[in-house]
Amino acid sequence: MSETKAVTECTLCAQKFSADRVEIPVIGEAPSSTIIRIVHGLKKHLESKHGREINVIKELSQNFYGYLVTSHFQTEDVHLGLAFDIARAGLHKMTRRPIQVPDGAIREQLAKMGLSGDTLQNVAQYIINVRDAYDEEGIFSAEAHRESVIQQSQGPVLVTP
Numbered sequence: 001m002s003e004t005k006a007v008t009e010c011t012l013c014a015q016k017f018s019a020d021r022v023e024i025p026v027i028g029e030a031p032s033s034t035i036i037r038i039v040h041g042l043k044k045h046l047e048s049k050h051g052r053e054i055n056v057i058k059e060l061s062q063n064f065y066g067y068l069v070t071s072h073f074q075t076e077d078v079h080l081g082l083a084f085d086i087a088r089a090g091l092h093k094m095t096r097r098p099i100q101v102p103d104g105a106i107r108e109q110l111a112k113m114g115l116s117g118d119t120l121q122n123v124a125q126y127i128i129n130v131r132d133a134y135d136e137e138g139i140f141s142a143e144a145h146r147e148s149v150i151q152q153s154q155g156p157v158l159v160t161p
């Protein structure tokens with residue numbers, strides 16, 4: 001492949017597309033016309049070959065749009081706030097880097113640092129809690145948040161805005 005062109009492959013059907021390489025993106029700037037053109041072409045491929053996936057993308061885009069709109073408001077409606085927090089949490093899970101830090105790896109690293117017994121367990125639990133807070137897992141998950149709203153309202157939760 002030439003230095004000015006790059007191949008992008010569909011992960012669903014392995015079809016290959018050749019396009020101009022893009023410049024290193026600048027954080028805070030809108031995507032370049034080259035990026036917009038490439039994304040438009042890839043979208044056309046999804047629309048023509050992968051209808052189910054493009055429908056999921058449209059649904060997620062709607063959730064993201066709703067999140068962006070509601071991020072400029074505060075509401076007394078706990079259920080409305082929960083609906084958009086669930087949408088936000090789904091986007092967070094989908095877009096975060098896939099880095100896994102298992103509990104065992106944390107304990108193993110602390111043991112290598114010389115910690116043991118209760119100290120190791122307490123420090124490990126603290127690190128696990130911080131990890132779960134950033135990853136929005138366990139007691140920090142959207143599901144846990146939803147359960148807490150249900151318990152507070154003692155009734156069914158309306159999750160659609």
Ligand SMILES: [Zn+2]
Nearest residue numbers: 010012013049
């Ligand atoms: Zn494809």
